[in-house]
Amino acid sequence: MYVPIGVSWGLILSALILWSLLAFASLFIPKVPRIAPLIFPLGALGALGVAVAGLLALHGPPVATVSPLGLPGLPFHGRLDALSGLFLVLFGLTTVAISLDLTGYRAREHYPVAARIGVQYHILLVSLTLVFVAADAYSFLIAWEAMALSSYLLVVTDHRTSAARRAGFLYILIEHIGALAIVAAFAILIAQTPVGTPLSYTFTALQARHPDPTIAGLVFLLAFFGFGAKAGLVPLHVWLPQAHPVAPSPISALLSSVLLKAGIYGLLRVAFIVLPTPAPWWGLTVLTVGLLTALLGALSSAVQSDMKRLLAYSSVENIGLITAAIGLALLFSAYGLKALAALALIAALYHCLNHAFFKGLLFLGTGSVLHATGERNLGRLGGLIHRMPKTALLMLIGTLAIAGVPPLNGFVSEWLTLQSFLKATALPRPYLAMGIPLGAALIALVAGLAGYVMVKFYGIVFLGRPREAGLAHAVESGPFERAGLGLLALLCLALGLWPAGVIALIRPAARLLTGADAPITVGYAGARVGVAHAGYAPVVLWVAFGVIACTAILMLRARSGRAARRATVWNCGHPLVGARMQDTAEGFGQPIRNIFTAFLAVRRRLPAPDDLTPRYGSVVEDRFWENLYRPAARGFETIFIWTAALRPRRIAISLMFVLATLIVLLALAP
Amino acid sequence: MIMNLVVRQVVQVLFVIVAAPLLAGWIRQCRAWLANRVGAGLLQPYRELSKLLRKQPIVAHEASVLFVATPYILFTTMVVAGAMVPMITTRLPLAGAADVIALAGVFALARIFAALAAMDLGTAFGSMGARRAMLVGFLAEPALLMVLFTPALISGSTSLVVIVRQLAHHGAMLYPSMAFAAAAYVMVTLAENARLPVDNPDTHLELTMIHEAMNLEYSGRYLALIEWASAIKLFVYIGIGAALFFPWGITQSHGLAALPMAYALLVAKLAAAGGGLAVIETLFAKLRLFRVPEFLGTAFLLAVLGLLVRYLFGH
Numbered sequence: 001m002y003v004p005i006g007v008s009w010g011l012i013l014s015a016l017i018l019w020s021l022l023a024f025a026s027l028f029i030p031k032v033p034r035i036a037p038l039i040f041p042l043g044a045l046g047a048l049g050v051a052v053a054g055l056l057a058l059h060g061p062p063v064a065t066v067s068p069l070g071l072p073g074l075p076f077h078g079r080l081d082a083l084s085g086l087f088l089v090l091f092g093l094t095t096v097a098i099s100l101d102l103t104g105y106r107a108r109e110h111y112p113v114a115a116r117i118g119v120q121y122h123i124l125l126v127s128l129t130l131v132f133v134a135a136d137a138y139s140f141l142i143a144w145e146a147m148a149l150s151s152y153l154l155v156v157t158d159h160r161t162s163a164a165r166r167a168g169f170l171y172i173l174i175e176h177i178g179a180l181a182i183v184a185a186f187a188i189l190i191a192q193t194p195v196g197t198p199l200s201y202t203f204t205a206l207q208a209r210h211p212d213p214t215i216a217g218l219v220f221l222l223a224f225f226g227f228g229a230k231a232g233l234v235p236l237h238v239w240l241p242q243a244h245p246v247a248p249s250p251i252s253a254l255l256s257s258v259l260l261k262a263g264i265y266g267l268l269r270v271a272f273i274v275l276p277t278p279a280p281w282w283g284l285t286v287l288t289v290g291l292l293t294a295l296l297g298a299l300s301s302a303v304q305s306d307m308k309r310l311l312a313y314s315s316v317e318n319i320g321l322i323t324a325a326i327g328l329a330l331l332f333s334a335y336g337l338k339a340l341a342a343l344a345l346i347a348a349l350y351h352c353l354n355h356a357f358f359k360g361l362l363f364l365g366t367g368s369v370l371h372a373t374g375e376r377n378l379g380r381l382g383g384l385i386h387r388m389p390k391t392a393l394l395m396l397i398g399t400l401a402i403a404g405v406p407p408l409n410g411f412v413s414e415w416l417t418l419q420s421f422l423k424a425t426a427l428p429r430p431y432l433a434m435g436i437p438l439g440a441a442l443i444a445l446v447a448g449l450a451g452y453v454m455v456k457f458y459g460i461v462f463l464g465r466p467r468e469a470g471l472a473h474a475v476e477s478g479p480f481e482r483a484g485l486g487l488l489a490l491l492c493l494a495l496g497l498w499p500a501g502v503i504a505l506i507r508p509a510a511r512l513l514t515g516a517d518a519p520i521t522v523g524y525a526g527a528r529v530g531v532a533h534a535g536y537a538p539v540v541l542w543v544a545f546g547v548i549a550c551t552a553i554l555m556l557r558a559r560s561g562r563a564a565r566r567a568t569v570w571n572c573g574h575p576l577v578g579a580r581m582q583d584t585a586e587g588f589g590q591p592i593r594n595i596f597t598a599f600l601a602v603r604r605r606l607p608a609p610d611d612l613t614p615r616y617g618s619v620v621e622d623r624f625w626e627n628l629y630r631p632a633a634r635g636f637e638t639i640f641i642w643t644a645a646l647r648p649r650r651i652a653i654s655l656m657f658v659l660a661t662l663i664v665l666l667a668l669a670p
Numbered sequence: 671m672i673m674n675l676v677v678r679q680v681v682q683v684l685f686v687i688v689a690a691p692l693l694a695g696w697i698r699q700c701r702a703w704l705a706n707r708v709g710a711g712l713l714q715p716y717r718e719l720s721k722l723l724r725k726q727p728i729v730a731h732e733a734s735v736l737f738v739a740t741p742y743i744l745f746t747t748m749v750v751a752g753a754m755v756p757m758i759t760t761r762l763p764l765a766g767a768a769d770v771i772a773l774a775g776v777f778a779l780a781r782i783f784a785a786l787a788a789m790d791l792g793t794a795f796g797s798m799g800a801r802r803a804m805l806v807g808f809l810a811e812p813a814l815l816m817v818l819f820t821p822a823l824i825s826g827s828t829s830l831v832v833i834v835r836q837l838a839h840h841g842a843m844l845y846p847s848m849a850f851a852a853a854a855y856v857m858v859t860l861a862e863n864a865r866l867p868v869d870n871p872d873t874h875l876e877l878t879m880i881h882e883a884m885n886l887e888y889s890g891r892y893l894a895l896i897e898w899a900s901a902i903k904l905f906v907y908i909g910i911g912a913a914l915f916f917p918w919g920i921t922q923s924h925g926l927a928a929l930p931m932a933y934a935l936l937v938a939k940l941a942a943a944g945g946g947l948a949v950i951e952t953l954f955a956k957l958r959l960f961r962v963p964e965f966l967g968t969a970f971l972l973a974v975l976g977l978l979v980r981y982l983f984g985h
Contacts, residue, residue, distance in 0.1 A: 382792065383732075383792065385734045385736065385790075386734060396736075400779070400782065403778070403782055404775070404778075405775050405776075405778045405779035405782060406768075406772055406775040406776055406779060411772075411775050414775075415771055415772065415775070418771055418815070419771075419828070422819065422822060422823070422828065425823060425981075430981070433981065434977075434978065434981050437816075437819055437823075437977060438974065440815060440819070441812040441813075441815055441816050441970065441974075442812070444811045444812045444814070444815040445808065445809075445811060445812040447811065448778070448807060448808025448809070448810075448811035448812070449808050451778055451781070451782055451804060451807065451808060452804040452805065452807075452808050454782070455782055455785045455786060455789070455800060455804050456801075458786060459785070459786055459789035459797065459800065460789075463734070463736070463786060463789045463790045463792070464789055464790065464791070464792030464797070465732060465791075465792035523766075524766075524767075528766065528767065532826060532827045532828075533826075533827040533829050533832045534769035534770075534771075534822075534827045534828040534829035534832065535766050535767070535768075535769060535829065536767070536768055536769065536771075536772045537766065537767040537768070540764065540767035541750065541767055541768060541772075541776075544750045544753060544764060544767070545746050545747070545750055548683075548746045548749045548750060548753075549742055549743075549746040552742060552745055552746060552749075552895070553742060556723070556891055556895075559723055562726045562727075563726075564726070564727040564728065564729040564738070564890070564892075565726055565727070565728050565729070566728075566729055566730070566731050567728045567729070567730065567731070568730060568731060569730040569731075569732065569791050569793055569887065570728075570730070570886065570887055571791075571793045571794075571795065571886070571887075572795060572874075572876060572886060576792070576793065579792065581794055582792045582793075582794065582797060583789070583794060583797035583798060583801065587797075587801065588801055591801065591802075591805045591960075594960060595960070595963050
């Protein structure tokens with residue numbers, strides 16, 4: 001039975017009810033268009049409530065509840081602890097911005113499309129909230145599945161194009177392969193219940209099981225596979241670059257910012273809370289997969305020419321960085337270095353927040369560009385800083401944030417990650433203490449590549465001259481879109497400027513997962529965070545920047561006050577002929593294709609000498625299609641053909657097979 | 671006490687700004703001597719800067735705000751970086767605001783702005799330079815990090831102040847691991863500062879230039895700021911190298927009495943480093959662009975060797 005339990009649950013329940021009502025109300029948009037403008041702003045209000053509830057949960061004691069819903073004897077359990085709280089904050093704040101953007105998006109869509117998005121989007125929000133607060137395997141899996149299905153429907157919003165249908169199918173397929181692994185993981189854990197005790201599905205009961213190391217390892221591997229499929233870890237990342245371009249941009253933002261983090265959340269929940277102390281090989285596996293994912297994501301995003309596909313691969317890269325830090329935390333934890341595990345986890349969770357905010361910002365901004373120009377191909381954009389100056393400024397913040405440069409937020413988590421990699425020398429095994437700092441070099445390479453990719457992205461879309469005549473008619477995005485972008489840009493600035501405050505928020509979650517406090521010190525009245533006597537104080541950097549820049553400007557004005565003269569471009573004396581002579585996205589990909597040939601499958605197309613209509617081209621494909629998925633598909637096909645040959649023509653023989661299977665199973669049962 | 675700190679800080683910033691062009695002039699003069707030329711004298715960079723500052727700048731019609739703002743951003747980031755490196759004294763108020771990783775981040779910020787500004791006008795040379803500069807930048811990043819890890823492991827911190835304090839105690843004995851790291855650092859410095867054999871600062875040959883290709887459209891005071899920023903960048907890189915590998919003479923006391931000696935030692939270190947740079951630039955030819963990954967890969971491996979020596983032998 002339900003008992004009233006405090007403000008945070010109250011806020012979450014009201015948001016859930018509000019969103020359910022909004023989903024229902026959206027059905028009537030085509031009939032009663034008057035309600036349309038209200039749907040998404042109200043949704044944003046609910047998201048704000050969830051964010052506040054998450055903030056409250058971060059510092060309060062964990063609050064559990066049992067909902068009256070569910071099957072008889074199988075109620076839904078809910079629990080708000082620091083980990084749930086942190087992900088609710090991430091989810092809530094990002095969703096406020098996305099709902100605001102959808103308000104503008106809705107206004108220019110047809111009513112049936114707006115209605116469909118309204119229904120599915122709010123169902124997705126409800127199921128995401130439930131994923132983050134579920135406290136038993138049963139309700140978690142129901143929420144997980146609801147999240148998968150509603151997000152699938154959103155991905156295929158544009159279901160009349162075959163690209164969207166194919167991408168949606170791939171998404172739901174990988175999603176379900178992952179979900180099967182998660183079901184298996186929970187089932188194995190539940191089967192560890194000692195004989196005589198009632199079966200219990202709650203995470204607290206599963207935590208008390210203490211399975212032996214082999215079983216725990218198996219459960220961990222299954223969970224890592226399942227949640228990795230959701231988060232987009234190599235080699236299960238292939239759905240991201242397909243699904244993101246076809247989904248509406250606000251939905252891409254939600255996919256990248258929040259849904260991928262649901263995979264991270266599940267991994268953290270199972271690996272650190274439900275399962276006992278990890279074995280070293282867990283951490284090493286997660287670390288290796290994470291680093292590989294980060295490198296492949298960064299390299300692949302550098303060679304893309306579709307804006308949203310580029311950003312999707314960049315999400316793969318960021319998820320890889322987060323996973324690598326989690327792997328390091330598992331490794332520290334396996335050797336009992338709990339404080340260092342907390343440090344690595346704070347780095348991972350900080351990066352989760354950062355990625356949610358800057359990737360949300362970039363996807364929403366891409367949506368504005370897409371709306372203004374109708375173009376996703378980098379080769380047909382350019383010069384938009386003159387047509388959309390406000391969007392361009394906000395996107396510049398997102399670009400610098402994701403490139404990981406101070407004083408923005410991406411740098412803080414990079415810094416923390418590198419600091420925790422440096423601490424790997426504390427590990428008792430020499431090969432680990434020597435090998436893991438090399439992982440830090442890989443992270444530095446990935447961070448540098450991210451800068452390269454973002455210069456390509458921003459430079460080609462917003463700078464230079466418009467590559468198509470149609471771009472001259474591009475218009476600035478609307479006020480709601482700008483509000484969404486502005487909110488996320490502000491969050492990026494805040495997380496970059498006040499790391500001590502953010503770390504104070506994350507600390508309880510890291511403490512919950514590791515049982516220890518990270519050795520991060522705070523100084524300069526909260527402006528500086530420090531690890532091992534080394535510190536970083538972004539506010540001080542900003543002030544120094546400001547003082548020196550102002551002095552430089554004032555002194556130069558006093559000395560040479562002559563205003564600049566406007567003239568045509570010099571370009572070493574060559575006249576500029578046509579905007580298509582500018583560097584292209586493919587040009588930016590060329591050095592990467594040349595240097596990292598081993599990682600990318602490049603097909604070049606060069607004309608023969610006698611070709612009358614010469615065409616040059618190069619197509620870059622994910623190596624995993626050619627080396628893993630296509631052979632796997634062929635293998636399955638062969639198996640199906642064999643089994644089809646076995647299939648009897650008469651029903652009686654089929655029934656015999658069923659009986660035989662049953663007898664075999666009964667014989668095998670203990 | 672506070673006044674003392676502020677004075678130290680302001681004096682160091684002014685010293686970095688004023689002395690950086692002199693370093694550039696010294697390197698050019700050394701190269702001239704090595705090539706048996708007379709050279710333009712140590713003060714030539716100041717004459718050039720003052721000429722550029724007097725001239726009226728010309729800005730293309732297509733330029734956006736980013737184009738005009740970038741020279742100021744470059745100059746400012748380099749000065750801020752110079753303010754945070756303990757080159758003369760470890761008692762520097764701003765030195766605690768950023769460790770070596772953050773310093774590398776500040777340089778990355780400048781590099782990204784320079785590249786974006788180069789793409790602003792949509793000229794082929796500009797974006798070619800931007801692409802190449804970013805390429806060299808991200809290839810140098812892992813090598814730089816590995817170089818920084820060796821002293822960070824010895825001293826247990828990535829803070830330059832702590833590194834200087836720890837290493838200065840060891841007197842004139844150089845760690846073998848640090849010798850590897852120092853060699854790698856020299857290579858990274860050459861790449862990051864667009865020096866030979868990665869880039870030639872003295873030519874404007876369209877097909878090979880990297881750094882200069884990004885500045886083609888700048889003139890007047892904007893160009894002056896960019897040139898000045900490049901000079902400061904080289905100065906700061908040498909300053910970081912001095913702090914990491916030759917920390918002797920960097921004063922750790924509160925008093926002002928040791929400062930003149932520290933300044934004199936810094937000047938000596940800079941002069942030696944500048945002379946060495948000139949020798950390297952005279953001896954080596956420019957590499958083809960696609961040999962640069964090998965060059966930086968070598969730097970990376972040297973740094974890793976340093977790290978391994980540190981682990982295996984504890985030196």
